Amino acid sequence: MITIVILGAGNVATHLCTALEASSSAKVLQLYSRSRVSKGSFPKDVEIISSLSNLREADVYIIAIPDDAIASFSEVLPCKNKLVVHTSGSVPMLALSEKNRRGVFYMLQTFSKESKVLFSEIPICLETEVAVDIKTLETLARSLSNTVVEISSEERARIHLSAVFVNNFVNHIYRIGSDILKTQNIPFHLLEPLIQETARKIKVLSPEAAQTGPAKRNDKKTIEKHLHLLQDSPYQELYAQLTKAIQDVYGKEL
Amino acid sequence: MITIVILGAGNVATHLCTALEASSSAKVLQLYSRSRVSKGSFPKDVEIISSLSNLREADVYIIAIPDDAIASFSEVLPCKNKLVVHTSGSVPMLALSEKNRRGVFYMLQTFSKESKVLFSEIPICLETEVAVDIKTLETLARSLSNTVVEISSEERARIHLSAVFVNNFVNHIYRIGSDILKTQNIPFHLLEPLIQETARKIKVLSPEAAQTGPAKRNDKKTIEKHLHLLQDSPYQELYAQLTKAIQDVYGKEL
Numbered sequence: 001m002i003t004i005v006i007l008g009a010g011n012v013a014t015h016l017c018t019a020l021e022a023s024s025s026a027k028v029l030q031l032y033s034r035s036r037v038s039k040g041s042f043p044k045d046v047e048i049i050s051s052l053s054n055l056r057e058a059d060v061y062i063i064a065i066p067d068d069a070i071a072s073f074s075e076v077l078p079c080k081n082k083l084v085v086h087t088s089g090s091v092p093m094l095a096l097s098e099k100n101r102r103g104v105f106y107m108l109q110t111f112s113k114e115s116k117v118l119f120s121e122i123p124i125c126l127e128t129e130v131a132v133d134i135k136t137l138e139t140l141a142r143s144l145s146n147t148v149v150e151i152s153s154e155e156r157a158r159i160h161l162s163a164v165f166v167n168n169f170v171n172h173i174y175r176i177g178s179d180i181l182k183t184q185n186i187p188f189h190l191l192e193p194l195i196q197e198t199a200r201k202i203k204v205l206s207p208e209a210a211q212t213g214p215a216k217r218n219d220k221k222t223i224e225k226h227l228h229l230l231q232d233s234p235y236q237e238l239y240a241q242l243t244k245a246i247q248d249v250y251g252k253e254l
Numbered sequence: 255m256i257t258i259v260i261l262g263a264g265n266v267a268t269h270l271c272t273a274l275e276a277s278s279s280a281k282v283l284q285l286y287s288r289s290r291v292s293k294g295s296f297p298k299d300v301e302i303i304s305s306l307s308n309l310r311e312a313d314v315y316i317i318a319i320p321d322d323a324i325a326s327f328s329e330v331l332p333c334k335n336k337l338v339v340h341t342s343g344s345v346p347m348l349a350l351s352e353k354n355r356r357g358v359f360y361m362l363q364t365f366s367k368e369s370k371v372l373f374s375e376i377p378i379c380l381e382t383e384v385a386v387d388i389k390t391l392e393t394l395a396r397s398l399s400n401t402v403v404e405i406s407s408e409e410r411a412r413i414h415l416s417a418v419f420v421n422n423f424v425n426h427i428y429r430i431g432s433d434i435l436k437t438q439n440i441p442f443h444l445l446e447p448l449i450q451e452t453a454r455k456i457k458v459l460s461p462e463a464a465q466t467g468p469a470k471r472n473d474k475k476t477i478e479k480h481l482h483l484l485q486d487s488p489y490q491e492l493y494a495q496l497t498k499a500i501q502d503v504y505g506k507e508l
Contacts, residue, residue, distance in 0.1 A: 067476065090476050108444060110451055110466065115458060123444045147444070155438045159445075161480050162431035165489075166445050167452045168467030169496045170424050175461035175503070177416035184409045190362060190377045190401070191413075191420050192457060197364055198421045199453035203446060204369060207429035212364065213422030222321065222344050226415050234502065235419075241495050242423045248488060249429070 002026050002140055005055060007073070008064035009033035009041075011111040012087050016064060017042055019119045025143035029056050052078055060085060060136060062105060063096075071095045083133050089160030092153040093127050103128040105137055106156055107145075110167050119144040125151035125159065176235050215246035255281050256394055259309060261327070262318035263287035263295075265365040266341050270318060271296055273373045279397035283310050306332055314390060316341060316359060317350075325349045337387050343414030346407040347381050357382040359391055360410055361399075364421055373398040379405035379413065430489050469500035 004026055006017050013031065020026040021043040030047045031037075032055070039048060049055070055078060063070055063077075063086040070086050074097040077084065084096055085103035096102040104127040111117060124141040126148065128134045134150060141148040151159065174195065178188040201210045214222040223243055230236035258280055260271050267285065274280040275297040284301045285291075286309070293302060303309070309332060317324055317331075317340040324340050328351040331338065338350055339357035350356040358381040365371060378395040380402065382388045388404060395402040405413065428449065432442040455464045468476040477497055484490035 067473070090479060109448055110455070112455070112459070112464070115455070121447045123447065149444070151440075155440060157479070157483060158434055158438050159440060161483055162434045162445055163448055164467055164469075164480065165427050165434070165493075166431040166449050168465070168469060168500070170427050170449075170452055171455075171461055171464050171466075172469075172496065172500050172503075173419050173424050173427070174456055175465065177420040178461050180412055180416045180419070184412050186405075186409060186413060188460075190403070191416055193375045193377065194363055194417055195420050195424075195453050195456055198424055199449050201364070201366070201369070201425075202428055202449055205366070206442075207425055207432050210366070210425050211422070211429065212425075213418055215418075215422060215426075219321070225344060225411070226418065229411060229415055235499075238495065238499050239419075241492065242426065245489075245492050246422070246426050249426075 002060060002136060003058040004028045004140075005058040005061050006031045006046075006064060007061060007077070009035075009037045010064065010066075011113055012107070013062075013064035014041055014113075015111050015117050015119075016062065016087070016107070017046060019117075019144050020140070021046065023140075023143040025139050029058055030054075052076065055079065059083065060140065061100075062087065067091050071097075074100070083128075083130075083136060085128075085137065089156060089163060092157075093129060094153070101128070101130045101133055103133055103137055104151075104153070104156065105141065106151070106159075108159060108163065120146050123147040123149065125149055125156055127151060127153060127156065176238070180230075180233070180235070211246070211250065213246075215243040216250050218247065218251075255279065256314060256390060257312040258282045258394075259312040259315050260285045260300075260318060261315060261331070263289075263291045264318065264320075265367055266361070267316075267318035268295055268367075269365050269371050269373075270316065270341070270361070271300060273371075273398050274394070275300065277394075277397035279393050283312050284308075306330065309333065313337065314339060314394065315354075321345050325351075328354070337382075337384075337390060339382075339391065343410060343417060346411075347383060348407070355382070355384045355387055357387055357391055358407070358410065359395065360405070360413075362413060362417060374400050377401040377403065379403055379410055381405060381407060381410065430492070434484075434487070434489070465500070465504065467500075469497040470504050472501065472505075 006013050021028050028046045030049050032049050061084045067088050070091050080099050082100045084100040085105045087105055093102050093104050106125040107122050109122040122145050124145045126137045177191055260267050275282050282300045284303050286303050315338045321342050324345050334353050336354045338354040339359045341359050347356050347358050360379040362377040376399050378399045380391045
Protein backbone atom coordinates (compact mmCIF):
# COMPACT_ATOMS: atom_id res chain seq x y z
CA MET A 1 0.00 0.00 0.00
CA ILE A 2 1.49 3.32 -1.09
CA THR A 3 0.83 6.14 1.37
CA ILE A 4 0.09 9.56 -0.05
CA VAL A 5 -0.26 13.16 1.03
CA ILE A 6 -2.06 15.47 -1.40
CA LEU A 7 -1.11 19.14 -1.29
CA GLY A 8 -3.88 21.30 -2.70
CA ALA A 9 -7.69 21.28 -2.71
CA GLY A 10 -8.67 22.42 -6.21
CA ASN A 11 -10.38 20.36 -8.92
CA VAL A 12 -7.38 18.15 -9.70
CA ALA A 13 -6.63 17.53 -6.00
CA THR A 14 -10.25 16.73 -5.23
CA HIS A 15 -10.77 14.28 -8.09
CA LEU A 16 -7.38 12.65 -7.52
CA CYS A 17 -7.97 12.25 -3.79
CA THR A 18 -11.28 10.47 -4.37
CA ALA A 19 -9.84 8.24 -7.09
CA LEU A 20 -6.74 7.25 -5.10
CA GLU A 21 -8.77 6.51 -1.99
CA ALA A 22 -10.92 4.17 -4.05
CA SER A 23 -7.88 2.37 -5.44
CA SER A 24 -6.52 -0.73 -3.77
CA SER A 25 -2.88 0.35 -4.17
CA ALA A 26 -3.03 3.67 -2.39
CA LYS A 27 -3.92 5.16 0.96
CA VAL A 28 -4.36 8.93 1.11
CA LEU A 29 -3.28 9.95 4.62
CA GLN A 30 -3.73 13.69 4.44
CA LEU A 31 -4.88 16.51 2.23
CA TYR A 32 -3.36 19.92 2.83
CA SER A 33 -5.27 23.09 2.08
CA ARG A 34 -4.15 26.57 3.03
CA SER A 35 -7.73 27.75 3.27
CA ARG A 36 -10.68 26.03 4.89
CA VAL A 37 -12.35 23.35 2.75
CA SER A 38 -15.62 21.54 3.13
CA LYS A 39 -14.82 18.10 4.53
CA GLY A 40 -17.74 16.66 2.60
CA SER A 41 -15.83 17.00 -0.68
CA PHE A 42 -13.21 14.42 0.40
CA PRO A 43 -13.24 10.79 1.53
CA LYS A 44 -13.91 10.51 5.29
CA ASP A 45 -10.65 8.69 6.04
CA VAL A 46 -8.52 11.53 4.75
CA GLU A 47 -7.27 13.97 7.37
CA ILE A 48 -7.58 17.58 6.22
CA ILE A 49 -4.73 19.78 7.46
CA SER A 50 -4.21 23.49 7.04
CA SER A 51 -0.70 23.76 8.50
CA LEU A 52 2.39 22.12 6.99
CA SER A 53 3.73 21.51 10.49
CA ASN A 54 1.13 18.73 10.79
CA LEU A 55 2.47 16.91 7.71
CA ARG A 56 2.86 13.15 8.19
CA GLU A 57 5.39 10.74 6.71
CA ALA A 58 4.26 9.30 3.38
CA ASP A 59 5.64 7.50 0.33
CA VAL A 60 4.53 10.15 -2.14
CA TYR A 61 3.69 13.85 -1.78
CA ILE A 62 1.53 15.08 -4.65
CA ILE A 63 1.49 18.85 -5.23
CA ALA A 64 -1.72 19.85 -7.05
CA ILE A 65 -1.76 23.64 -6.93
CA PRO A 66 -1.61 26.41 -9.59
CA ASP A 67 1.48 26.25 -11.84
CA ASP A 68 2.95 29.54 -10.68
CA ALA A 69 3.02 28.46 -7.04
CA ILE A 70 4.59 25.00 -7.47
CA ALA A 71 8.29 25.94 -7.29
CA SER A 72 8.08 28.16 -4.21
CA PHE A 73 5.67 25.80 -2.44
CA SER A 74 8.04 22.87 -2.98
CA GLU A 75 10.76 24.88 -1.18
CA VAL A 76 8.70 25.39 1.96
CA LEU A 77 7.51 21.81 2.09
CA PRO A 78 9.03 20.47 5.34
CA CYS A 79 10.32 17.10 4.08
CA LYS A 80 13.60 15.85 2.65
CA ASN A 81 14.68 13.02 0.36
CA LYS A 82 11.04 12.14 -0.20
CA LEU A 83 9.30 11.47 -3.52
CA VAL A 84 7.58 14.78 -4.30
CA VAL A 85 5.66 15.12 -7.55
CA HIS A 86 3.54 17.81 -9.19
CA THR A 87 0.58 17.37 -11.55
CA SER A 88 1.21 20.19 -14.00
CA GLY A 89 1.44 19.89 -17.77
CA SER A 90 3.70 22.85 -18.28
CA VAL A 91 6.03 23.03 -15.26
CA PRO A 92 9.37 21.18 -15.69
CA MET A 93 10.12 18.46 -13.13
CA LEU A 94 13.30 20.28 -12.10
CA ALA A 95 11.30 23.33 -11.03
CA LEU A 96 10.61 21.37 -7.84
CA SER A 97 12.97 21.85 -4.88
CA GLU A 98 16.06 19.65 -5.13
CA LYS A 99 15.87 18.74 -1.46
CA ASN A 100 13.48 15.95 -2.44
CA ARG A 101 13.39 13.20 -5.10
CA ARG A 102 11.40 14.85 -7.85
CA GLY A 103 8.71 13.57 -10.18
CA VAL A 104 5.63 14.37 -12.23
CA PHE A 105 2.17 12.78 -12.24
CA TYR A 106 0.37 14.56 -15.09
CA MET A 107 -3.19 13.59 -15.90
CA LEU A 108 -4.06 14.63 -19.44
CA GLN A 109 -7.64 15.70 -18.91
CA THR A 110 -9.74 18.75 -18.05
CA PHE A 111 -11.27 18.61 -14.58
CA SER A 112 -14.28 20.55 -13.44
CA LYS A 113 -16.12 20.52 -10.12
CA GLU A 114 -19.42 19.72 -11.83
CA SER A 115 -18.66 16.51 -13.61
CA LYS A 116 -17.39 13.11 -12.60
CA VAL A 117 -14.24 11.88 -14.25
CA LEU A 118 -13.65 8.39 -15.63
CA PHE A 119 -10.05 7.95 -14.53
CA SER A 120 -9.58 4.68 -16.39
CA GLU A 121 -9.64 6.63 -19.65
CA ILE A 122 -7.29 9.45 -18.64
CA PRO A 123 -3.73 9.14 -19.96
CA ILE A 124 -1.28 9.61 -17.08
CA CYS A 125 2.20 10.91 -17.98
CA LEU A 126 4.95 10.06 -15.50
CA GLU A 127 8.47 11.34 -14.96
CA THR A 128 10.93 10.78 -12.12
CA GLU A 129 14.38 12.03 -11.30
CA VAL A 130 15.44 8.78 -9.62
CA ALA A 131 14.86 5.75 -11.82
CA VAL A 132 13.51 3.50 -9.07
CA ASP A 133 10.74 5.96 -8.19
CA ILE A 134 9.06 5.36 -11.52
CA LYS A 135 7.84 1.99 -10.18
CA THR A 136 5.97 3.67 -7.34
CA LEU A 137 4.29 6.18 -9.66
CA GLU A 138 3.49 3.42 -12.16
CA THR A 139 1.77 1.36 -9.50
CA LEU A 140 -0.33 4.37 -8.51
CA ALA A 141 -1.09 5.39 -12.09
CA ARG A 142 -2.01 1.87 -13.24
CA SER A 143 -4.39 1.52 -10.33
CA LEU A 144 -6.30 4.49 -11.80
CA SER A 145 -5.86 4.40 -15.59
CA ASN A 146 -5.43 2.07 -18.53
CA THR A 147 -3.04 4.48 -20.26
CA VAL A 148 0.20 5.18 -18.42
CA VAL A 149 3.26 6.54 -20.23
CA GLU A 150 6.71 7.72 -19.22
CA ILE A 151 7.22 11.19 -20.66
CA SER A 152 10.09 13.68 -20.33
CA SER A 153 9.55 17.31 -19.29
CA GLU A 154 10.25 18.38 -22.86
CA GLU A 155 7.68 15.97 -24.31
CA ARG A 156 5.18 16.97 -21.63
CA ALA A 157 5.55 20.63 -22.61
CA ARG A 158 4.51 19.68 -26.17
CA ILE A 159 1.61 17.59 -24.93
CA HIS A 160 0.42 20.50 -22.80
CA LEU A 161 0.73 22.85 -25.77
CA SER A 162 -1.35 20.47 -27.90
CA ALA A 163 -3.87 20.26 -25.08
CA VAL A 164 -4.22 24.05 -25.11
CA PHE A 165 -5.15 23.79 -28.79
CA VAL A 166 -7.63 20.90 -28.59
CA ASN A 167 -9.20 21.99 -25.30
CA ASN A 168 -8.91 25.77 -24.69
CA PHE A 169 -8.91 26.92 -28.30
CA VAL A 170 -11.55 24.44 -29.42
CA ASN A 171 -13.79 25.49 -26.55
CA HIS A 172 -13.39 29.13 -27.54
CA ILE A 173 -14.45 28.23 -31.06
CA TYR A 174 -17.57 26.60 -29.60
CA ARG A 175 -18.23 29.97 -27.99
CA ILE A 176 -17.85 31.77 -31.30
CA GLY A 177 -20.36 29.36 -32.85
CA SER A 178 -22.71 30.10 -29.98
CA ASP A 179 -22.27 33.88 -30.32
CA ILE A 180 -23.00 33.81 -34.05
CA LEU A 181 -26.25 31.94 -33.42
CA LYS A 182 -27.23 34.35 -30.65
CA THR A 183 -27.38 37.22 -33.13
CA GLN A 184 -30.37 35.41 -34.69
CA ASN A 185 -31.77 33.99 -31.43
CA ILE A 186 -31.02 30.47 -32.59
CA PRO A 187 -30.37 28.09 -29.66
CA PHE A 188 -26.82 26.72 -29.37
CA HIS A 189 -28.05 23.19 -28.74
CA LEU A 190 -28.75 22.84 -32.48
CA LEU A 191 -24.96 22.62 -32.94
CA GLU A 192 -24.44 19.96 -30.27
CA PRO A 193 -24.82 16.87 -32.46
CA LEU A 194 -22.32 18.34 -34.94
CA ILE A 195 -19.87 19.12 -32.13
CA GLN A 196 -20.15 15.59 -30.75
CA GLU A 197 -19.79 14.00 -34.20
CA THR A 198 -16.74 16.17 -35.02
CA ALA A 199 -15.06 14.90 -31.85
CA ARG A 200 -16.23 11.31 -32.37
CA LYS A 201 -14.83 11.13 -35.91
CA ILE A 202 -11.32 11.61 -34.50
CA LYS A 203 -11.55 8.11 -33.03
CA VAL A 204 -11.86 6.54 -36.47
CA LEU A 205 -10.31 9.05 -38.88
CA SER A 206 -7.15 11.16 -38.70
CA PRO A 207 -7.85 14.91 -38.54
CA GLU A 208 -6.41 15.16 -42.06
CA ALA A 209 -8.86 12.59 -43.41
CA ALA A 210 -11.76 14.19 -41.52
CA GLN A 211 -11.15 17.72 -42.81
CA THR A 212 -13.95 19.14 -44.97
CA GLY A 213 -15.45 22.56 -45.64
CA PRO A 214 -15.10 25.68 -47.79
CA ALA A 215 -11.48 26.42 -46.77
CA LYS A 216 -10.22 22.93 -47.63
CA ARG A 217 -11.99 22.82 -50.98
CA ASN A 218 -11.12 26.48 -51.67
CA ASP A 219 -14.79 27.41 -52.16
CA LYS A 220 -14.21 31.15 -52.58
CA LYS A 221 -17.89 32.00 -53.02
CA THR A 222 -18.86 30.55 -49.63
CA ILE A 223 -15.81 32.04 -47.92
CA GLU A 224 -16.73 35.49 -49.29
CA LYS A 225 -20.30 35.05 -48.13
CA HIS A 226 -19.13 34.12 -44.62
CA LEU A 227 -16.71 37.06 -44.41
CA HIS A 228 -19.57 39.31 -45.48
CA LEU A 229 -21.88 37.88 -42.78
CA LEU A 230 -19.12 38.63 -40.25
CA GLN A 231 -18.45 42.16 -41.46
CA ASP A 232 -19.33 43.85 -38.17
CA SER A 233 -18.28 40.92 -36.02
CA PRO A 234 -15.14 40.58 -33.86
CA TYR A 235 -14.79 37.11 -35.40
CA GLN A 236 -14.24 38.11 -39.04
CA GLU A 237 -10.46 38.26 -38.64
CA LEU A 238 -10.30 34.89 -36.94
CA TYR A 239 -12.43 33.33 -39.70
CA ALA A 240 -9.96 34.67 -42.27
CA GLN A 241 -6.96 33.45 -40.25
CA LEU A 242 -8.32 29.95 -39.70
CA THR A 243 -9.34 29.70 -43.35
CA LYS A 244 -5.83 30.74 -44.37
CA ALA A 245 -4.31 28.26 -41.90
CA ILE A 246 -6.29 25.42 -43.52
CA GLN A 247 -5.39 26.57 -47.02
CA ASP A 248 -1.70 26.83 -46.07
CA VAL A 249 -1.73 23.19 -45.03
CA TYR A 250 -3.96 21.70 -47.73
CA GLY A 251 -3.18 24.19 -50.50
CA LYS A 252 -0.62 21.97 -52.17
CA GLU A 253 -3.15 19.19 -52.44
CA LEU A 254 -5.69 21.27 -54.36
CA MET B 255 -46.83 7.92 -48.13
CA ILE B 256 -44.72 10.72 -49.54
CA THR B 257 -42.98 9.77 -52.78
CA ILE B 258 -39.46 11.06 -53.31
CA VAL B 259 -36.80 11.35 -55.96
CA ILE B 260 -33.27 12.02 -54.77
CA LEU B 261 -30.96 13.86 -57.14
CA GLY B 262 -27.33 13.15 -56.33
CA ALA B 263 -25.30 10.20 -55.08
CA GLY B 264 -22.77 11.70 -52.66
CA ASN B 265 -22.57 11.19 -48.89
CA VAL B 266 -25.67 13.22 -48.05
CA ALA B 267 -27.73 11.61 -50.82
CA THR B 268 -26.62 8.11 -49.83
CA HIS B 269 -27.34 8.49 -46.11
CA LEU B 270 -30.62 10.29 -46.76
CA CYS B 271 -31.80 7.68 -49.25
CA THR B 272 -31.21 4.85 -46.79
CA ALA B 273 -32.85 6.74 -43.92
CA LEU B 274 -35.93 7.75 -45.92
CA GLU B 275 -36.40 4.24 -47.30
CA ALA B 276 -36.41 2.93 -43.72
CA SER B 277 -39.01 5.50 -42.63
CA SER B 278 -42.70 4.66 -42.70
CA SER B 279 -43.68 8.05 -44.15
CA ALA B 280 -41.58 8.01 -47.28
CA LYS B 281 -41.02 6.01 -50.41
CA VAL B 282 -37.90 6.77 -52.44
CA LEU B 283 -38.82 6.03 -56.05
CA GLN B 284 -35.60 6.98 -57.80
CA LEU B 285 -32.08 8.18 -57.26
CA TYR B 286 -30.44 10.13 -60.06
CA SER B 287 -26.70 10.06 -60.57
CA ARG B 288 -24.91 11.55 -63.56
CA SER B 289 -22.13 9.00 -63.23
CA ARG B 290 -22.39 5.27 -62.61
CA VAL B 291 -22.90 4.29 -58.98
CA SER B 292 -22.65 0.95 -57.25
CA LYS B 293 -26.21 -0.31 -56.72
CA GLY B 294 -25.11 -1.97 -53.49
CA SER B 295 -24.85 1.40 -51.74
CA PHE B 296 -28.59 2.04 -52.03
CA PRO B 297 -31.78 0.26 -50.93
CA LYS B 298 -32.81 -2.40 -53.49
CA ASP B 299 -36.24 -0.87 -54.12
CA VAL B 300 -34.77 2.40 -55.35
CA GLU B 301 -34.42 2.74 -59.11
CA ILE B 302 -31.07 4.25 -60.06
CA ILE B 303 -31.31 6.51 -63.13
CA SER B 304 -28.55 8.32 -64.99
CA SER B 305 -30.72 10.35 -67.37
CA LEU B 306 -33.17 13.04 -66.30
CA SER B 307 -35.48 11.99 -69.11
CA ASN B 308 -36.36 8.92 -67.01
CA LEU B 309 -37.51 11.03 -64.06
CA ARG B 310 -40.80 9.90 -62.52
CA GLU B 311 -43.58 11.88 -60.88
CA ALA B 312 -43.00 12.34 -57.15
CA ASP B 313 -44.19 14.51 -54.24
CA VAL B 314 -40.74 15.83 -53.41
CA TYR B 315 -37.52 16.17 -55.42
CA ILE B 316 -34.47 16.44 -53.16
CA ILE B 317 -31.34 17.92 -54.75
CA ALA B 318 -28.25 16.74 -52.84
CA ILE B 319 -25.30 17.86 -54.98
CA PRO B 320 -22.39 20.31 -54.46
CA ASP B 321 -23.49 23.88 -53.59
CA ASP B 322 -22.09 25.44 -56.77
CA ALA B 323 -24.13 23.15 -59.01
CA ILE B 324 -27.52 23.52 -57.31
CA ALA B 325 -28.85 26.60 -59.14
CA SER B 326 -28.00 25.48 -62.67
CA PHE B 327 -29.09 21.90 -62.00
CA SER B 328 -32.48 23.09 -60.76
CA GLU B 329 -32.96 24.87 -64.10
CA VAL B 330 -32.44 21.73 -66.19
CA LEU B 331 -34.64 19.58 -63.96
CA PRO B 332 -37.54 18.58 -66.26
CA CYS B 333 -40.44 19.17 -63.88
CA LYS B 334 -42.75 22.10 -63.14
CA ASN B 335 -44.81 23.27 -60.14
CA LYS B 336 -43.32 20.47 -58.07
CA LEU B 337 -41.85 20.71 -54.58
CA VAL B 338 -38.10 20.85 -55.22
CA VAL B 339 -35.75 21.23 -52.25
CA HIS B 340 -32.00 21.33 -51.75
CA THR B 341 -30.00 20.17 -48.73
CA SER B 342 -27.36 22.89 -48.55
CA GLY B 343 -26.52 25.01 -45.52
CA SER B 344 -25.27 28.00 -47.45
CA VAL B 345 -27.36 28.23 -50.65
CA PRO B 346 -30.47 30.46 -50.38
CA MET B 347 -33.79 28.79 -51.15
CA LEU B 348 -34.44 31.30 -53.94
CA ALA B 349 -31.32 30.14 -55.79
CA LEU B 350 -33.49 27.24 -56.98
CA SER B 351 -35.34 27.62 -60.29
CA GLU B 352 -38.63 29.45 -59.91
CA LYS B 353 -40.41 27.03 -62.21
CA ASN B 354 -40.98 24.80 -59.17
CA ARG B 355 -42.22 25.28 -55.57
CA ARG B 356 -38.97 25.77 -53.71
CA GLY B 357 -37.79 24.54 -50.34
CA VAL B 358 -34.83 23.50 -48.20
CA PHE B 359 -34.20 20.31 -46.21
CA TYR B 360 -30.93 21.05 -44.38
CA MET B 361 -29.49 18.38 -42.09
CA LEU B 362 -27.09 19.97 -39.63
CA GLN B 363 -24.47 17.23 -39.47
CA THR B 364 -21.26 16.11 -41.10
CA PHE B 365 -21.63 13.00 -43.25
CA SER B 366 -18.88 10.66 -44.24
CA LYS B 367 -18.95 7.43 -46.22
CA GLU B 368 -17.25 5.51 -43.41
CA SER B 369 -19.60 6.05 -40.52
CA LYS B 370 -23.26 5.39 -39.88
CA VAL B 371 -25.39 8.34 -38.93
CA LEU B 372 -27.97 8.41 -36.14
CA PHE B 373 -30.62 10.49 -37.91
CA SER B 374 -32.82 10.83 -34.84
CA GLU B 375 -30.22 13.18 -33.33
CA ILE B 376 -29.64 15.36 -36.40
CA PRO B 377 -31.38 18.75 -36.35
CA ILE B 378 -33.26 19.24 -39.62
CA CYS B 379 -33.84 22.83 -40.73
CA LEU B 380 -36.77 23.36 -43.09
CA GLU B 381 -37.86 26.22 -45.33
CA THR B 382 -40.53 26.41 -48.03
CA GLU B 383 -41.69 29.05 -50.44
CA VAL B 384 -45.33 27.93 -50.35
CA ALA B 385 -46.65 27.70 -46.80
CA VAL B 386 -48.57 24.45 -47.29
CA ASP B 387 -45.44 22.59 -48.42
CA ILE B 388 -43.91 22.89 -44.96
CA LYS B 389 -46.32 20.15 -43.80
CA THR B 390 -44.89 17.70 -46.31
CA LEU B 391 -41.29 18.44 -45.32
CA GLU B 392 -42.20 18.31 -41.63
CA THR B 393 -43.74 14.87 -42.04
CA LEU B 394 -40.58 13.67 -43.77
CA ALA B 395 -38.22 15.33 -41.28
CA ARG B 396 -40.09 14.12 -38.19
CA SER B 397 -40.02 10.58 -39.52
CA LEU B 398 -36.19 10.85 -39.36
CA SER B 399 -35.31 13.20 -36.51
CA ASN B 400 -36.42 14.41 -33.08
CA THR B 401 -35.29 17.96 -33.82
CA VAL B 402 -37.08 19.70 -36.67
CA VAL B 403 -37.10 23.50 -36.98
CA GLU B 404 -38.37 25.99 -39.51
CA ILE B 405 -35.49 28.29 -40.42
CA SER B 406 -35.22 31.15 -42.94
CA SER B 407 -32.44 31.32 -45.53
CA GLU B 408 -30.82 34.14 -43.55
CA GLU B 409 -30.86 32.16 -40.30
CA ARG B 410 -29.58 29.09 -42.11
CA ALA B 411 -26.62 31.06 -43.45
CA ARG B 412 -25.65 31.89 -39.83
CA ILE B 413 -26.11 28.30 -38.74
CA HIS B 414 -23.89 27.14 -41.58
CA LEU B 415 -21.27 29.74 -40.64
CA SER B 416 -21.32 28.52 -37.03
CA ALA B 417 -21.02 24.97 -38.30
CA VAL B 418 -17.87 25.91 -40.21
CA PHE B 419 -16.39 27.11 -36.91
CA VAL B 420 -17.37 24.14 -34.71
CA ASN B 421 -16.74 21.49 -37.36
CA ASN B 422 -14.13 22.59 -39.95
CA PHE B 423 -12.10 24.92 -37.77
CA VAL B 424 -12.23 22.68 -34.72
CA ASN B 425 -11.13 19.70 -36.80
CA HIS B 426 -8.19 21.71 -38.13
CA ILE B 427 -7.19 22.51 -34.56
CA TYR B 428 -7.24 18.77 -33.83
CA ARG B 429 -4.77 18.45 -36.67
CA ILE B 430 -2.51 21.12 -35.22
CA GLY B 431 -2.53 19.23 -31.90
CA SER B 432 -1.62 16.09 -33.80
CA ASP B 433 1.20 17.83 -35.72
CA ILE B 434 2.73 19.26 -32.53
CA LEU B 435 2.82 15.78 -30.98
CA LYS B 436 4.33 14.28 -34.14
CA THR B 437 7.46 16.42 -33.71
CA GLN B 438 8.16 14.36 -30.56
CA ASN B 439 6.78 11.06 -31.89
CA ILE B 440 3.99 11.14 -29.33
CA PRO B 441 0.86 9.31 -30.52
CA PHE B 442 -2.22 11.46 -31.14
CA HIS B 443 -4.51 9.04 -29.32
CA LEU B 444 -3.20 10.41 -26.00
CA LEU B 445 -5.27 13.54 -26.72
CA GLU B 446 -8.46 11.65 -27.54
CA PRO B 447 -9.97 11.56 -24.04
CA LEU B 448 -9.38 15.31 -23.69
CA ILE B 449 -11.00 15.94 -27.07
CA GLN B 450 -14.04 13.86 -26.16
CA GLU B 451 -14.38 15.50 -22.73
CA THR B 452 -14.06 19.00 -24.24
CA ALA B 453 -16.98 18.20 -26.54
CA ARG B 454 -18.98 16.42 -23.83
CA LYS B 455 -18.76 19.37 -21.43
CA ILE B 456 -20.73 21.49 -23.89
CA LYS B 457 -23.78 19.40 -23.08
CA VAL B 458 -23.74 20.52 -19.45
CA LEU B 459 -21.87 23.83 -19.44
CA SER B 460 -21.99 26.87 -21.72
CA PRO B 461 -18.74 27.42 -23.66
CA GLU B 462 -18.19 30.55 -21.50
CA ALA B 463 -18.43 28.55 -18.28
CA ALA B 464 -16.23 25.77 -19.69
CA GLN B 465 -13.40 28.09 -20.80
CA THR B 466 -10.08 27.51 -19.00
CA GLY B 467 -6.39 27.80 -19.85
CA PRO B 468 -3.49 30.25 -19.97
CA ALA B 469 -5.21 32.73 -22.32
CA LYS B 470 -8.31 33.08 -20.15
CA ARG B 471 -6.35 33.49 -16.91
CA ASN B 472 -3.78 35.70 -18.63
CA ASP B 473 -0.89 33.41 -17.60
CA LYS B 474 1.84 35.27 -19.48
CA LYS B 475 4.63 32.90 -18.45
CA THR B 476 2.94 29.85 -19.99
CA ILE B 477 1.89 31.78 -23.09
CA GLU B 478 5.52 32.92 -23.59
CA LYS B 479 6.73 29.35 -23.13
CA HIS B 480 4.25 28.08 -25.73
CA LEU B 481 5.16 30.78 -28.24
CA HIS B 482 8.81 29.85 -27.73
CA LEU B 483 8.07 26.14 -28.33
CA LEU B 484 6.34 27.17 -31.56
CA GLN B 485 9.13 29.46 -32.75
CA ASP B 486 9.86 27.53 -35.95
CA SER B 487 6.33 26.26 -36.37
CA PRO B 488 3.68 27.43 -38.86
CA TYR B 489 1.29 27.42 -35.89
CA GLN B 490 2.93 30.14 -33.77
CA GLU B 491 0.88 32.92 -35.36
CA LEU B 492 -2.39 31.05 -34.91
CA TYR B 493 -1.56 30.38 -31.25
CA ALA B 494 -1.04 34.12 -30.76
CA GLN B 495 -4.24 34.97 -32.63
CA LEU B 496 -6.41 32.50 -30.74
CA THR B 497 -4.90 33.60 -27.42
CA LYS B 498 -5.65 37.22 -28.31
CA ALA B 499 -9.19 36.27 -29.37
CA ILE B 500 -9.82 34.70 -25.95
CA GLN B 501 -8.31 37.66 -24.14
CA ASP B 502 -10.38 40.11 -26.19
CA VAL B 503 -13.54 38.36 -25.03
CA TYR B 504 -12.63 37.61 -21.41
CA GLY B 505 -10.24 40.53 -20.88
CA LYS B 506 -12.78 42.69 -19.14
CA GLU B 507 -13.43 39.96 -16.63
CA LEU B 508 -9.77 39.69 -15.56
